[in-house]
Structures are given as structure tokens and as C-alpha cells.
């Protein structure tokens with residue numbers, strides 16, 4: 001894990017550890033015994049973004065917008081319908097994750113790991129910590145026996161758990177502690193990229209900050225790159241370098257965190273930001289309450305998927321789907337009116 | 348039934364592992380899954396008691412020759428329709444004896460009807476002893492012996508705990524022997540259904556999709572068939588010259604033809620649920636192989652559910668066998684099962700004359716209830732991590 005450090009300093013343009021192009025995942029909706037396909041859920045539709053080595057990229061959006069599906073496609077827990085996922089670990093040739101099979105996929109997964117949202121269902125209750133944290137090590141034949149115990153102890157210590165707990169079962173631990181076990185597991189093989197799918201949303205508020213700090217410390221220590229999936233914008237503002245905003249399976253805006261929060265370019269981002277609790281109580285009055293339903297990914301509206309809920313919508317929004325365009329500032333947004341509107345951020 | 352067992356008000360004292368873990372943290376944090384299941388099972392008093400009954404029944408089934416005080420086939424016209432022999436502790440002089448005993452009998456011919464009638468001969472005491480010598484038997488068809496668990500030493504003494512039948516055979520001994528066939532037919536039948544059920548259910552749940560839909564329709568079809576006529580038809584088709592063994596196995600096969608559907612659905616349900624579990628995906632992402640995921644993650648997490656489902660399927664089989672045999676279409680003479688024994692109670696006259704002939708029915712009730720309560724307890728304990 002020492003190789004990415006110097007690289008990051010040497011180059012001014014950070015290396016893209018992950019380059020996602022046109023990623024789509026459609027789930028068929030079928031009826032009857034013959035499973036005739038009547039519709040498609042476009043859970044992820046033509047998603048393009050990249051991740052810089054060493055950064056934390058936030059993936060935000062309302063429930064059902066396809067964040068989890070995107071994250072799972074990146075790790076190939078799901079097979080994408082279309083698109084490329086170019087992974088460049090730095091020390092070896094970049095690969096297209098979307099095209100990998102069998103052994104190559106297994107090799108890749110050493111470098112990409114996942115932290116799950118639910119620390120209860122993601123740990124087999126019938127396994128001890130040693131088995132759980134050691135599972136990847138055993139699966140890859142990295143270590144066994146005494147060496148395995150030593151490594152597991154080391155991993156447990158690195159996430160702030162006592163190695164003596166190794167023989168215990170997960171039921172003896174609280175949600176926060178379990179999430180640490182999940183993190184230790186994800187880090188067992190020294191991955192370069194970790195996809196954290198709402199890693200703190202199932203936790204008590206009191207242990208959220210702790211867990212986020214742990215993630216930040218580990219990132220520093222192990223030069224990790226994070227994709228941080230969340231719907232909690234205040235957390236995202238706190239820990240992410242850049243943010244991808246998704247709506248109904250599509251990317252609507254990509255920006256550096258500071259830019260995004262101070263001057264959003266997409267009306268949907270503005271609406272999300274207006275819902276973030278603010279220190280200034282007067283500002284709360286300006287909250288934009290989104291009307292209507294979240295667009296149904298099985299039956300998306302014509303034109304811009306967001307137009308039925310958008311206060312700025314014009315005719316063009318109803319008729320034409322806007323492309324994801326790069327503005328002069330270098331920021332990307334999917335809105336016809338991006339150049340005309342001046343939207344309110346926070347602060 | 349499960350409601351009743353669940354209602355045992357122990358909630359505040361011994362809740363799920365979560366809170367238990369807090370009370371006895373050191374202990375339980377390293378408690379294995381099976382220990383947690385035991386803790387949870389133990390809270391269902393009725394299930395625990397039933398487990399004891401079930402174990403006793405299977406012990407009786409295993410050691411029938413030793414436990415039965417008489418040879419179940421030993422006929423004696425003089426002993427026809429004997430009512431259950433009374434066991435006494437006090438002799439005719441009112442003296443208490445720690446060792447229970449039965450009185451001897453004298454027979455008198457009724458001067459009006461000229462029938463032999465029996466009366467207790469209170470001057471003769473036959474103490475009931477443990478490990479007495481009696482009718483010779485061959486344990487499991489192998490070991491020759493004549494030692495019985497209990498009985499009276501005098502071979503001529505009448506000692507019929509549950510009375511005797513028309514041929515003067517000891518009903519208690521016959522029920523003990525019947526336990527062997529009745530309890531084992533359920534077990535063998537269930538094992539057979541289990542094999543069919545786990546394969547079909549596993550395929551259905553694992554592959555999902557069209558395979559699942561087709562298999563589900565098949566299961567629904569099989570389930571919708573009225574079982575009794577089907578069994579009757581199949582059982583009636585068995586050749587009458589087959590040996591007991593052949594009939595026995597054919598009957599189990601017939602019974603499990605229906606029984607597998609329930610098990611298949613349990614297996615399928617668990618497999619479908621497990622496919623969605625995050626820890627299965629987590630294992631996949633950790634590079635664990637498919638075989639290892641099935642063997643180390645999936646099988647252990649549904650084994651307990653399957654055992655519970657199996658336990659609950661046994662009583663159905665027992666009832667089915669009893670019904671078939673009672674109707675003369677299942678096992679038949681000289682096999683001894685509870686159903687076969689109940690055939691004797693088919694005509695009203697003999698029941699009126701000798702109501703104890705219904706005793707095998709009592710055994711069916713006891714075993715079915717015990718297995719059901721036991722199965723309920725197992726099912727509730729199968730997932731100690733819930734709540």
C-alpha cells in the first residue's frame with residue numbers, strides 16, 4: 001500500500017483509479033410463466049463519472065435513484081447491462097471490470113472491496129470474528145492457521161477492536177462495532193478502492209462520527225480511495241472531495257464538494273441542499289419541498305426525468321432529455337437551463 | 348400450538364441473545380450457534396417435555412423386545428379380552444409393599460352363562476420385578492435373550508398392563524412393538540421426502556426464474572391432490588403377496604410422495620431468502636467459491652430450519668400410516684403397527700366389550716402431539732439470531 005503515495009505527489013493531475021463510462025443496469029420486469037418482458041427498470045442508465053486515486057467520491061441521491069445498483073455494478077456484484085468500468089490500480093495495466101470473468105474477476109476483487117450498509121445482515125451470525133475477518137484471506141490463500149490469526153488480530157486492532165474478541169460471534173457486538181468488523185473484512189486484502197454503501201446510515205447517531213473518523217484515518221494510513229454512497233448530504237459535505245448527484249438512474253451533476261454546496265448547477269441538487277439542516281434558522285424558510293413522486297425508473301417521464309418536479313421546468317425540459325454537459329468551469333451537469341439559472345447553495 | 352409455547356412468560360427474564368449477551372457477556376459472546384439454539388429451545392417448556400417424550404418413544408421403538416414384558420404373538424385362548432391388570436401396593440391385609448405387585452387369578456365358570464370368569468385371587472401376590480426372565484426373544488433379530496425390563500416372574504400369572512385382545516395377546520407388548528414400526532415409518536418416510544424435497548426445493552430456490560415457477564406449479568398440483576384417495580389407490584395396488592418389508596417400504600414411498608412438497612417449500616423459501624442475504628454477497632465479494640458458500644454459509648443457516656420442518660412432517664406420516672393400516676390398506680398382519688392394532692377396535696361390539704383396544708389410538712395422539720410441540724420448539728429456536 002505504499003505505491004500510491006509517491007504517485008499522488010509526483011503528478012499534478014491525479015490518476016483516475018476508476019473511469020466509468022456509459023454504465024447501465026436494467027432489470028427486466030416480467031409477467032407470467034413465460035416471463036415475458038413487459039418493461040425495464042432502468043436502475044442505472046448511462047452513468048459516467050470517474051474517481052481520482054486517493055480521493056473520496058460521494059454518490060448521492062434520493063432512495064431508489066440507483067446508488068446501490070451502481071456500487072454493486074462497480075464491484076461486479078451485479079453484471080452491468082452496458083458500459084465500461086476502467087479500473088487502473090496503478091501498479092498493473094488498467095482493466096475493464098465490466099468485461100472480466102472468472103479468475104480475472106477474483107484477482108480484481110482483491111483491489112476493490114465493499115463495506116455494506118447493514119452491519120447485521122452482512123455478517124454471518126454463525127461465524128466468529130476470526131472466520132469473518134479471515135474469510136477473504138482464506139479464500140485467496142493468503143494465510144491460514146497461526147498466520148491468519150496474527151493478521152486478523154492486526155486488522156481488528158486497526159479498526160479499534162480488541163484482538164481478544166476474535167473467538168466471539170457478531171451477536172456480542174453493537175451496530176458500530178459490527179460495522180468495524182465489516183470494515184476490517186473489507187481491508188483484509190489491502191484493497192485500493194473501497195465502495196462504502198451508506199456505511200453509517202444504519203448506525204446510531206452517536207457512533208456515526210466515530211465510524212466516519214475511522215474511515216478517514218484508514219484512508220490516510222492505507223492511501224485508500226473511497227466511493228461513498230449516501231443520502232445524507234451533511235455527511236457528504238464533511239468527508240467527500242467530489243460528489244456525483246444521481247436522479248432516477250442518471251448522473252445529474254458532478255462537482256467538487258465545495259463548488260456543489262456553494263453553487264449547485266442542477267435544480268435537483270438545489271432542492272437536496274435546501275433540505276440540509278442549516279445553522280442559520282432563517283435559511284430554513286427557503287427549503288424547497290419537492291412535489292410529486294420520485295421518477296419511476298421503470299417508466300421515466302419524457303424529456304428530463306426531473307421536469308415534473310422542477311420549479312424551473314420549461315417546454316424544452318418536457319420534450320428533450322438533456323445530455324450531461326461539461327460547463328466552462330469544468331463542472332458537469334445534466335440540465336438545459338444550467339447556464340441561465342442561478343441556484344442557491346448552502347453557506 | 349406455537350402460540351401457546353411462545354406465550355410462556357419468560358420474556359423479561361430470558362430475551363433474545365442480544366440482551367442475554369449483555370447479562371452474561373463473557374459467556375455468550377463466544378457461545379456457538381447450537382448453544383444459542385439450545386438456550387432458546389429450553390425456554391419452551393412444552394417443547395422440552397415433548398422432546399423427552401419423543402426420545403422415550405424412540406427408545407421404546409429401539410428396544411421393543413426388551414421393554415415388552417411378553418412375546419407380542421403369544422396367544423392364549425384363556426386370556427382373551429382380559430381387562431387391564433390392576434397394580435397394587437397394598438395386599439389383602441392392608442399391608443403396604445414398596446414393590447408393586449399383581450394378584451393371582453382364579454377362574455370360575457358362571458353357572459348361568461357357562462362362561463369362564465376371572466377374579467383376583469388376593470392370597471397370591473406376584474411382585475413386579477425389574478429384569479425378569481420371561482418369553483424368549485431375539486433382540487433386533489440377532490441377540491438371543493429372555494430378559495425383560497420388567498414383569499412378573501411367574502409365567503402363568505396374568506400381567507396385562509393394557510389388557511389383552513381376542514387371541515389373548517398382551518396389548519401393552521403389542522403397542523410397544525407397534526411403536527417400532529409406527530415411529531420409524533414416519534422417520535424413514537420423512538428422510539425420503541427430505542431427499543426429494545431438498546433436491547427439488549434447492550433447485551427451485553437456487554436457480555429461481557422459470558425453473559422455480561414450473562416447480563412451484565408442480566408442487567401446488569401435488570398438494571392440491573386429495574391425499575386419502577390417492578394413498579388408498581396406491582396402497583390398494585400393492586400386491587397382496589408381498590412381504591412385510593416390501594409393504595413397509597412401499598408404504599413409506601407412497602407417504603413421502605406427498606410429504607416432500609412441504610419440505611421442498613421450506614428449502615426453497617430459505618434458499619431464496621439466503622440468496623438475498625448480504626453476507627452471501629459479502630462472501631462472494633471476498634472471493635469465496637460457490638461450493639464453499641453453499642457448504643459453509645447456506646447449509647448451516649438452513650439446516651436447523653430443515654430439521655424443524657422434518658420433525659413437523661413426521662407426525663403427518665404417522666397419522667397417514669395409522670389411517671391406511673386401520674383401513675386395511677397399509678401394513679397388515681403379521682406386521683404390528685398402531686394402525687394394525689386399531690383394526691381390532693373396528694367393530695363396536697369388541698370396543699364395548701374391551702374398550703382398552705383403543706389404547707393404540709392414545710399412543711398415536713401422544714406421539715403426534717409430542718412431535719408437533721417438539722417441532723414447534725425447534726422451529727422457533729432454529730434462528731436464534733432473530734429478535
Ligand SMILES: Nc1ncnc2c1ncn2[C@@H]1O[C@H](COP(=O)(O)OP(=O)(O)OP(=O)(O)O)[C@@H](O)[C@H]1O
Pocket residue numbers: 027041042043061062063064065066067068069070231297
Ligand atoms: N434486483 C432488482 N430487481 C429489480 N429491480 C431492482 C433490483 N435492485 C434494485 N432495483 C430497482 O432499481 C432501482 C434502484 O435501486 P437502488 O437500490 O440502486 O437504489 P438506491 O439509490 O440504493 O436506494 P436506497 O437509498 O433506498 O438504498 C429501484 O427502483 C429498485 O427498485
Ligand SMILES: [Mg+2]
Pocket residue numbers: 067068069197
Ligand atoms: Mg441503496
